[in-house]
Every structure is written in structure tokens, then in C-alpha cells.
Amino acid sequence: MEIVIIDEPEDVGPLGADAIAQHVVANPEAVLGLATGSSPLRVYQELGARVARGELSLSRCQAFLLDEYVGLPAGHPEAYRTVIDREFCDLVDLDPANVHGLDGTAEDLLGECTRYESAIAAAGGIDVQLLGIGRDGHIAFNEPGSSLGSRTRVKTLTTQTRLDNARFFGDDFHAVPLHCLTQGIGTISSARHLVLIALGEPKAEAVHQLVEGPISALWPATALQLHPHVTVLLDPAAASRLQFGAYYREAYRGKPSWQGF
Numbered sequence: 001m002e003i004v005i006i007d008e009p010e011d012v013g014p015l016g017a018d019a020i021a022q023h024v025v026a027n028p029e030a031v032l033g034l035a036t037g038s039s040p041l042r043v044y045q046e047l048g049a050r051v052a053r054g055e056l057s058l059s060r061c062q063a064f065l066l067d068e069y070v071g072l073p074a075g076h077p078e079a080y081r082t083v084i085d086r087e088f089c090d091l092v093d094l095d096p097a098n099v100h101g102l103d104g105t106a107e108d109l110l111g112e113c114t115r116y117e118s119a120i121a122a123a124g125g126i127d128v129q130l131l132g133i134g135r136d137g138h139i140a141f142n143e144p145g146s147s148l149g150s151r152t153r154v155k156t157l158t159t160q161t162r163l164d165n166a167r168f169f170g171d172d173f174h175a176v177p178l179h180c181l182t183q184g185i186g187t188i189s190s191a192r193h194l195v196l197i198a199l200g201e202p203k204a205e206a207v208h209q210l211v212e213g214p215i216s217a218l219w220p221a222t223a224l225q226l227h228p229h230v231t232v233l234l235d236p237a238a239a240s241r242l243q244f245g246a247y248y249r250e251a252y253r254g255k256p257s258w259q260g261f
């Protein structure tokens, strides 16, 4: 894992965008994994700016979303497909036909999960997957207790996650769906490069567990310790509980490995 502590908040967007762009430059048909949540927003805006300036094109890329609520109709403003269209796809030149999400209204939800796994495999697997992290250490919607080998499936959201996400539903906890479809930890771990962004003090304990804790289903993100290529982009607040924070600062000096040592 490379742990990059970024002192200037405005650098998060360019560094995260570089992480994606290097894959697209190497392979214009790269398969991208997209995450919802506030953490990747600066990255999406920076990628949008690069596409607008003609410096980058995602027109031949495929993209897969991590997760989706069960039961929100297509076009619901908080359905993750709508969110990703609004926050990312509308800013870049991805072909909408190449952006794939889970259908949380499917009659056969288990069949939908199987179909999604097959679609990712048919695309050749995900080259670079963006991730946020929940306060309880969840990635995508893999809540504490998730199997660390899990594949795409139906999950029940915890009360904490529903409370955290109520802000997107007019602060109405009961409006937040109880169930979701989510790529599993095993699915996410199959992506070739994982780029996790965590910002702010509320994420500090989850980040400490992710990087330094024992691998445990209690903190699902700890499974990433077994992955050969993970980049963790942190602001100082999210990094504040790292036991070896001084070492990561010295080792990476705010620069991911692709910028050279």
C-alpha cells in the first residue's frame, strides 16, 4: 500500500486524476471503477477539466459503478446511477452505453448480481477502481461482517450508514433504503489498481484500521492489505490516527510512486 498524505486540499483532485489518467494513457480502452460519495468529487471535477481542455479522453473507456440502492426508481436523484451521471459522466466524454451500473429495481436481484459479475469479467476486469471509505470501514456497501471474499450481492445497510447517508435524503433516515446491491470485497480486490480517498477526521479511525489494523471482517477495508497495488490518498485529518504517519510522510513525501522517487 502506498500511503500518500496530501497537505494541500486542492492537490487531491489532480493526484487522483493522475491515478486514473495514467491507466487511460497506457490503454485508451481502460476499464474504470467509479465510486459515489463526496470523497472522489474533486477527482471527477479535475478529470472533467482535463477532458474539456482536450488533454484526456475517456471516449473509449468502459466504467462500472460499485453499488446501488435497492428500490429507488431509475432517475431518482439519489440513485447511484443518477449521482454518477450528474457528478462525473456529464463532465467527461464517456459513452453512456459504456457506463454500467447495478439495477436496484430488478425483479431478480440475485440474477442481477450474477449478470454484473459476468459483465465486469466480459470487459476484461477493472483496471483502476476509485474508492471512498465509510466511518465504519466499509468500502462500496460492504458493511462490517462482510465476507472478505464476497462477490456482488444484496446487503442490508447498517443504521450508521443510513444515518450518514440521510443527509442526501432530506435528513430523513427512513427515506434511506434498507437494502443495496454492492460489488463484494472479492470483486473489488480483483481490480488491478485500487485508489482509495479519505478526507477529514471522521475517517481517521477507519483509515488507521485500513492501513495498520489486523485484517478483519469487522473493518472490511482491511482486506485491501492483501492487494498488491493500492494507493491511499489522505488529507492530514484522515491520516491523524496513523501510528506510522511520520514514516509514510517520509517514504512518499506526498507523491505516489508513479511520480517517481
Ligand SMILES: N[C@@H]1[C@@H](O)[C@H](O)[C@@H](COP(=O)(O)O)O[C@@H]1O
Pocket: 035, 036, 037, 038, 039, 040, 066, 067, 131, 132, 133, 134, 139, 140, 141, 161
Ligand atoms: N456506498 C458509499 C461508499 O462507496 C462511500 O465510500 C461512502 C463514503 O462516502 P463519502 O465519501 O461521502 O464519505 O459512502 C457510501 O456508503
